[in-house]
Amino acid sequence: RAIHPRTKSTRFSALTDNILQSMQGWLLGDFSKIVQGHYEIIYLILPVVVLAYVYAHRFTVLGMGEDMATSLGVNYLVTSAIGLMLVAITVSVTVIAVGAIPFVGLVVPNLVALYYGDNLARTLPAVALSGATLLLVxxxxxxxxxxxxxxxxxxxxxxxxxVLFLILIVRRAQ
Structure with a gap:
């Protein structure tokens, strides 16, 4: 199987500059590089979390569909654009700080929604705490x-x- 020439040069540069492990950290999230001076960018997420909590009720209404959200007085396009912007900022800052960490944003919200329901204003703190607990474990x-x-x-x-995602899929199929 042939490797693209640009990929070879990227790996070679990372190997010669002794940053191959840092490059792999972008592909697989890693907390070993998180020391003072390298995590402060995460503070950008705090205002985003506050905004997400302020808009939580509107996002719950958005989940009912465009017609229902419009009939309840929520501007569908503006609110969905705000939601996408908040998610993009949160994900980009997290990936910059620690790299990609798969399945947390997919599994944890679904498990919490199964237990607590779909009201985002009520489940947002539980999702944050459950995601942090999963990452800690x-x-x-x-x-x-x-x-x-x-x-x-x-x-x-x-x-x-x-494993948790497969359990969710098998459970829904039954």
Missing amino acids: CDIAGRLLIYPFEVPIGLTSACVGG
């Missing part, structure tokens, strides 16, 4: 799995999230 497991080495949190969360 995955990070601890990744640090203990092959001690004294560390498995990236992206890999452990992909394994745990993949």
Whole structure:
């Protein structure tokens, strides 16, 4: 199987500059690089979370469909654009800080919605706490799995999230 020449040069540059592990951190999320001076960008998420909570009721109404949201007085296009902007900012800041961490945004909100319902204003704190708990458990497991080495949190969360996602799919199919 041939590798694209640009990919070869990127890997070679990363290898010669001793940043191959940092490049892999973008592909698999990793908390090992999070030290003072490298996490402050996450503070950008705080106002975004406040805005998401302010708009939570409107996002719940948006989930009912365009016709229902319009009839309830919510501007569908503007509110969905605001929601997409808030999600894009949150995801981009998180990926810049720690890399890609799969399945957290897919599995956790669905599990919380199954338990608490679809009211976003009520479930948003539970989603945040559940996602943080899942990441903490995955990070601890990744640090203990092959001690004294560390498995990236992206890999452990992909394994745990993949299993949980399959359980959700099988459960819905029944």
